[in-house]
Amino acid sequence: MRNKIEINLAQLKSNLNVVKEHLPAKTEIIAVIKANAYGHGDVAIASYLEKECDVRMLAVAGLYEALRLRRGGITKDILVLSYVDPADLKIAVDNKITLSVISPEHAVAMSETAERLGLTADVHLALNTGMNRVGFDCKTFKQMMAIAGVYKLPGLHFTGIFSHFSSSDDQSKGAEPYTKLQLDRFNKILSYLSERGINPGLRHIANSGAIGKYKETSFDAVRCGALMYGYNTALDARLHVKPIMRWEAAISTVRTLEFGDAVSYSRKFVAPDLMRIATLCVGYADGLPRSLSNKGHVIIKGVKCPIVGNICMDQMMVDVSAITEEIRMGELATIIGPGQSADDLAAEAGTCMHDILASLASRVARIYTK
Numbered sequence: 001m002r003n004k005i006e007i008n009l010a011q012l013k014s015n016l017n018v019v020k021e022h023l024p025a026k027t028e029i030i031a032v033i034k035a036n037a038y039g040h041g042d043v044a045i046a047s048y049l050e051k052e053c054d055v056r057m058l059a060v061a062g063l064y065e066a067l068r069l070r071r072g073g074i075t076k077d078i079l080v081l082s083y084v085d086p087a088d089l090k091i092a093v094d095n096k097i098t099l100s101v102i103s104p105e106h107a108v109a110m111s112e113t114a115e116r117l118g119l120t121a122d123v124h125l126a127l128n129t130g131m132n133r134v135g136f137d138c139k140t141f142k143q144m145m146a147i148a149g150v151y152k153l154p155g156l157h158f159t160g161i162f163s164h165f166s167s168s169d170d171q172s173k174g175a176e177p178y179t180k181l182q183l184d185r186f187n188k189i190l191s192y193l194s195e196r197g198i199n200p201g202l203r204h205i206a207n208s209g210a211i212g213k214y215k216e217t218s219f220d221a222v223r224c225g226a227l228m229y230g231y232n233t234a235l236d237a238r239l240h241v242k243p244i245m246r247w248e249a250a251i252s253t254v255r256t257l258e259f260g261d262a263v264s265y266s267r268k269f270v271a272p273d274l275m276r277i278a279t280l281c282v283g284y285a286d287g288l289p290r291s292l293s294n295k296g297h298v299i300i301k302g303v304k305c306p307i308v309g310n311i312c313m314d315q316m317m318v319d320v321s322a323i324t325e326e327i328r329m330g331e332l333a334t335i336i337g338p339g340q341s342a343d344d345l346a347a348e349a350g351t352c353m354h355d356i357l358a359s360l361a362s363r364v365a366r367i368y369t370k
Contacts, residue, residue, distance in 0.1 A: 002281035003249035004365045015241040027218040028056035032225035039360035043072035050076045066097045086113040098122040102134040114155025123162035129182040131166045138189045147230035160202035169209025169233035214236035216324025246337035249282035275321045283314040288347040299334040
């Protein structure tokens with residue numbers, strides 16, 4: 001096997017239990033498995049969650065992801081968090097998938113489509129409390145009136161309402177006041193709807209950052225993504241979760257370089273002295289950022305080994321000069337695992353952990369253990 005990803009499902013369950021213990025007793029968990037379950041394999045993760053874990057529903061980014069889960073045998077409630085074309089409403093309803101309405105125009109279009117087809121779609125109403133990405137604006141009285149009016153649209157059965165924090169896991173200046181501003185806007189629209197006898201359904205705004213840092217954001221449910229996979233995004237409010245993934249690559253060759261020998265495409269690394277390098281069976285087509293060329297590391301026999309030369313599509317080279325014992329063909333190098341987390345890899349690549357995990361290619365074998 002060129003390279004492989006091992007997923008510890010027992011740790012996944014343990015992480016969810018840690019989250020559950022941190023929440024108010026009546027708050028449920030929406031498990032976020034968009035982007036192929038953050039690279040962990042959506043159908044396999046969803047299947048385990050459905051059978052073994054106490055989660056209210058699953059959440060994905062798009063309709064295709066939801067349909068993929070249905071075709072994989074998943075029967076749990078699924079919420080699509082982002083835009084779905086009204087033309088696709090029937091296939092969503094036929095597959096019992098809950099959609100989000102993300103603007104007044106979108107809600108009207110969904111309602112008209114549902115009415116024309118004689119259907120009723122389960123939907124959650126998305127609010128823009130400050131992320132300014134999608135959702136109904138809700139800052140003014142006029143905007144709140146418009147939101148209340150949406151609940152009268154035919155063909156739509158409102159089963160939830162939600163928003164999304166922009167800075168709940170932030171430690172930057174102004175992050176906490178801004179998070180509380182968003183929460184205040186969310187609370188105000190909930191009160192406005194309640195005063196008019198409107199039950200918006202399941203209320204959820206907390207993401208992984210907010211779960212650890214802002215207990216007052218729990219409401220009826222929280223959306224748990226990064227925490228479930230073992231990553232604290234709010235570094236100043238850590239929960240005791242552990243990463244469930246280990247990514248390893250096989251070593252195919254080891255060779256000695258002399259002074260002046262060049263490595264990989266465009267000769268971006270030239271040996272400064274006598275040294276040993278190993279070739280690993282992993283490259284950017286597997287999801288390893290090419291930006292790690294000449295600056296990332298892997299772990300071999302407990303030793304940090306620097307990446308040398310440009311990362312290739314399917315292979316890369318690392319400096320193993322610091323390893324004194326024999327390295328055999330087929331031995332494994334750790335890319336993500338003990339000694340190097342996805343956060344560490346992301347820091348070296350100049351990106352975030354979410355980007356690293358979501359970019360892991362489907363061609364990399366996933367092996368699930370319990």
